Amino acid sequence: MDAGVTGSFLLQYPQGNHNAYDTNAAHDKKDCRQCQGELSPAVGPGPHDLACLTERSSQRYTVRMLACILLAAGQSRRFGKPKAVTDINGRPLIQLLQETVLAAGCEELIVVLGARSEEIEPLLLNHSRVNVVHNKDHKFGQTSSFQCGLRQLSKAVTGVWLLPVDYPFLCRATLLRLSEILSQHPADIVIPTFDGKRGHPPLFPADLIDEFLALDPGLGLNTVQHRHRDRCRDCPVDDPGVIATFNTPAELLAWRAKLKL
Template sequence: MISCILLAAGKSSRFGSPKPLAPLGPKTVIEHIQERLLLTGLSEIIIVLGHKAESIAPFIYKGPRVKSIVNTDYALGQTSSFKAGLNAVSPYSEGIMLLPVDMPAIQPDTIEELTHIFIKRAPLILVPSYQGHNGHPPVFSKRLKEELLCMENDEPLSTLIHKHEAEILKIPVDDPGVTASFNTPEELQLLIRQIS
């Protein structure tokens, strides 16, 4: 079983308003991502809220595979939100996928491909790449859970990824969405054109 932690806790300072609530077609970014994730075989989707959690919560889907938690320490850094999500992951999960909310262009087929490869090959870390560039979502083995939980809240996850560079399974995918994120309204408009 593979769990996905969807990070939606940040302040979105450069965007100017909460990224999860940005319009993407007729829905919000967070609704769009949830719909895509629910098309896959992921066992659970854990959405980590923080900044403006009360405004975002009504857009969280109800269902057995989706749950949300609030990281009150979200201002300490993205790793603090990932750790909050890790603490909510099922003990039966073999792998933990990490997806930031500002990457809504990833295709469900890509998530499925990464999930199947992870289950089949059981690497320590799986990382998708597009045209030679590493992207999201990485998938971490449950063997790394304690090490991840011991990271400092403001320590970038790339530190741990570099530490285990030799044990990373890199998977080339035909999906530009794995490297496409947005930080400004203009970048979101570019992504919308890419998704359309």
Template sequence: MGRPKPLLEFHGETFLDRQIALFRAVCAPVVAVLGHAAPEIAAGLLNADLATLVLNPQPARGQLSSLQCGLRALPPCSSVFFLPIDSPGVQPGTLRRLLAALHSSPESDIVIPRHSGRRGHPVLMRYTLIPEFLALAPSATAREVVHAHLGTTLYVDVDDPAIHLDIDDPAAYQALLAEVRP
């Protein structure tokens, strides 16, 4: 990408500042896991004081290791969102819909947003699932736990195409920027 993905800008904010503000509006605490270039990322944030910044000492192990670092840093709570850094446009209303769905569906363990028939992020799960995520082997993926709970997963249709954003390369980033220009 040419620079750390959390510091890429979208609507005048870094990806990570946007996500911290997004989650702070509906829940607390907010935990952001940093890996490669952690000092540079932390120094480049405006909202760093609104989140607990956690260092993944082995970011090369991938997203699961970052998720596990973040989950270990959480105090007991009722539910947990997780969202990759490359999804900068999720709307606060989406988070509120997911939370309301989880609270009104005591039989559901996981809530996943869906737009135009496709699943996306963030995923919302009950805190009780954390031990399952922490027990995953380094070669596993978070999907293994999600798939183990398909019977108690609730899909919530949202009017938020940003749940599908996945900015993995410069071309995708340029396409995102071109999309939002007036």
């Protein structure tokens, strides 16, 4: 089904079977644990593999072609080494996040590297939906890196996740839920929340891409979000991973202890 075509659909699980994704189980803890290290590199279908089930559901959706910009260009001074190479349950964080995003149906995953990229790039997945770009201006911060990633996207993309690399405990089910909400409200900025706190990754509709690209790199990425407060839609999820970020080894250990991971 082409992007933008309206239809009813269920998302399929990534392990290659045909079990439909149950939206009522969007926050299943087992699914969250799968996101934290048990997925195979042979992750599953993109939006072109969505099963259209127009006769089995009265709910109407717009099929989306989603992309993700995974930001891993920072210098991680307080952490002491690139966060992307951090071991999470026996896996490099950068691999774990790639698998989680791809398993949620991301069609284009752009990994933005910068500082110490030679340590990170060998850990990237060899996957047809993964592309890497090097931001030579990474010292300007996340806005510059996000813009660098956006320039690599195809025109067919209808929504973009913004995902910094320091969210190691993010669940696939959360990404699926955000995708579902954008399908129902295609003009909205969909923001995950946990315990009343906004987190990452927000999912932006593609019409905002040009505005992000025109942004002064010295301004924060939330500038565009603030300009469009009326389009922001909070999406409560049962996933502390959307707020579990870290800058130091102690902060990462604290989250591990709190989440019992």
